[in-house]
Amino acid sequence: MNAASFPLVEAHGLARHYSVDAGLLRPKAVLRALDGVSFALAAGRTLAVVGESGSGKSTLARQVTMIEPPTAGRLEIDGADVAQADRSRRRRLRRTVQMVFQNPYASLNPRKTILRALEEPLVIHEPEFGAAARAERVRAMLARVGLEAAHAGRYPHMFSGGQRQRIAIARALMLAPRVVVADEPVSALDVSVQAQVLNLLMDLQDETQVAYLLISHNLAVVELIADEVLVMLLGRVVERAPKARLFAAPAHPYTRALLASTPRLDAPADAGDRAPIRGELPSPLVPPSGCAFRTRCPHATGACAEVVPPLEAIGPAHEAACIRWREVG
Numbered sequence: 001m002n003a004a005s006f007p008l009v010e011a012h013g014l015a016r017h018y019s020v021d022a023g024l025l026r027p028k029a030v031l032r033a034l035d036g037v038s039f040a041l042a043a044g045r046t047l048a049v050v051g052e053s054g055s056g057k058s059t060l061a062r063q064v065t066m067i068e069p070p071t072a073g074r075l076e077i078d079g080a081d082v083a084q085a086d087r088s089r090r091r092r093l094r095r096t097v098q099m100v101f102q103n104p105y106a107s108l109n110p111r112k113t114i115l116r117a118l119e120e121p122l123v124i125h126e127p128e129f130g131a132a133a134r135a136e137r138v139r140a141m142l143a144r145v146g147l148e149a150a151h152a153g154r155y156p157h158m159f160s161g162g163q164r165q166r167i168a169i170a171r172a173l174m175l176a177p178r179v180v181v182a183d184e185p186v187s188a189l190d191v192s193v194q195a196q197v198l199n200l201l202m203d204l205q206d207e208t209q210v211a212y213l214l215i216s217h218n219l220a221v222v223e224l225i226a227d228e229v230l231v232m233l234l235g236r237v238v239e240r241a242p243k244a245r246l247f248a249a250p251a252h253p254y255t256r257a258l259l260a261s262t263p264r265l266d267a268p269a270d271a272g273d274r275a276p277i278r279g280e281l282p283s284p285l286v287p288p289s290g291c292a293f294r295t296r297c298p299h300a301t302g303a304c305a306e307v308v309p310p311l312e313a314i315g316p317a318h319e320a321a322c323i324r325w326r327e328v329g
C-alpha cells in the first residue's frame, strides 16, 4: 500500500445510539442514528455520504470529527485508534480532522474580524507564532481561497454567502488538516456560486492531498467531486461504490429511487424505469424489520422482512445490501 492509499480515516462498525423520550409514561426508546458503519478514506480522496434526511449523515460527521464518542465500533484516524489515544494524541488527531459546516452565516462569529476568526486555531494550537506571523499566514490563506488578503480586517457581514463559505474553508485549513468533513458545504449557497466553491475544494485537494468526507443531499454535487459514495438509510450503509459505477449502475432500489428523485444533467438512458421514492419514511424509533427500505420498495417480498440484508460484494469495489439485487438490477 503506498502513502496515498493509506487510509487516514477508518471506521469499523461505528454506531451511535441515542436514548430518546418515546412519549408520556413510556420508557426511553433507543434511536439508532448510526448502526454499524464501516469505510476507509485515503489522502487526496473524496468520500461522499448521501441519504435521506435522518439517515445518519451528520451523526457520522460528528463521529469522524470526534465531537461525540461512538456507542460501539472503532474509529481510526491516521492509524491511531481514537478511543485508545491519550490526551496529547487526541489533540493532534483533532487538528488532523477539521469541519466545514453548511451555514457560513452561523459558523462565523459576526463580532470577529476575518483575521481574528482565522488566526484563532493558530493561537490555540501554535502559540509559538507571533501576531505578525499569524497575520501573514491568514493573508496567505485568504489569497489561496480566492479572497483579497487586504480584506482580513473586515467582518463577516461584509462578505457574500459564497465568500463567507470560502472564509469558513480557509479557517478549516489553517492548521493544514489532512481530512476535512464537509456537511452540506454548498447547499446554503446560491446555485450560481455552488460550482465555484466546489471547484475551490477540488483545487485545494489537488494542492494539498487533503481528504474530504463530503455529506450532501445533492447528487449533482456528489457526481462532480466524489471518488466514492456511501448511500445511507436509517443509520446503515445500503450501497457503496466508486462514483462512476454508482451513477451508471446503482444496484440498491433505494439508491435508484434517490437518483430518480434528483434531476441530473445526463441521466443514463435506462433510467426511465426508475421512480422516485414514494411513501413515508419509517420512524427511526420503529424501523421496519429486515430491510429498512421494504415499506417503500417496489421489489419487496416477504423475505425482505425477515433479515437485515448484509452488504455484499456485487462488483469491483461495489457493495449493496439488498437480497434481490440480482433480480432488480
Ligand SMILES: Nc1ncnc2c1ncn2[C@@H]1O[C@H](COP(=O)(O)OP(=O)(O)OP(=O)(O)O)[C@@H](O)[C@H]1O
Residues within 6 Å of the ligand: 018, 019, 020, 031, 032, 033, 051, 052, 053, 054, 055, 056, 057, 058, 059, 060, 217, 284
Ligand atoms: N442528539 C440527538 N438525540 C436524539 N436523536 C438524534 C440526535 N441527533 C440526531 N438524532 C436523530 O438521529 C437520526 C439521524 O440524524 P442525522 O442528523 O445524523 O441525519 P442526517 O442524515 O444528517 O439528516 P439531514 O439530511 O436532515 O441533515 C435522526 O433520526 C435524528 O433525529
Ligand code: SF4
Residues within 6 Å of the ligand: 252, 253, 254, 291, 292, 293, 294, 295, 297, 298, 299, 300, 301, 304, 309, 321, 322, 323, 324, 325, 328
Ligand atoms: S431487500 Fe427487499 S425490500 Fe430491501 S431493497 Fe432489496 S428488494 Fe427492496
Ligand SMILES: [Mg+2]
Residues within 6 Å of the ligand: 057, 058, 059, 183
Ligand atoms: Mg445532517
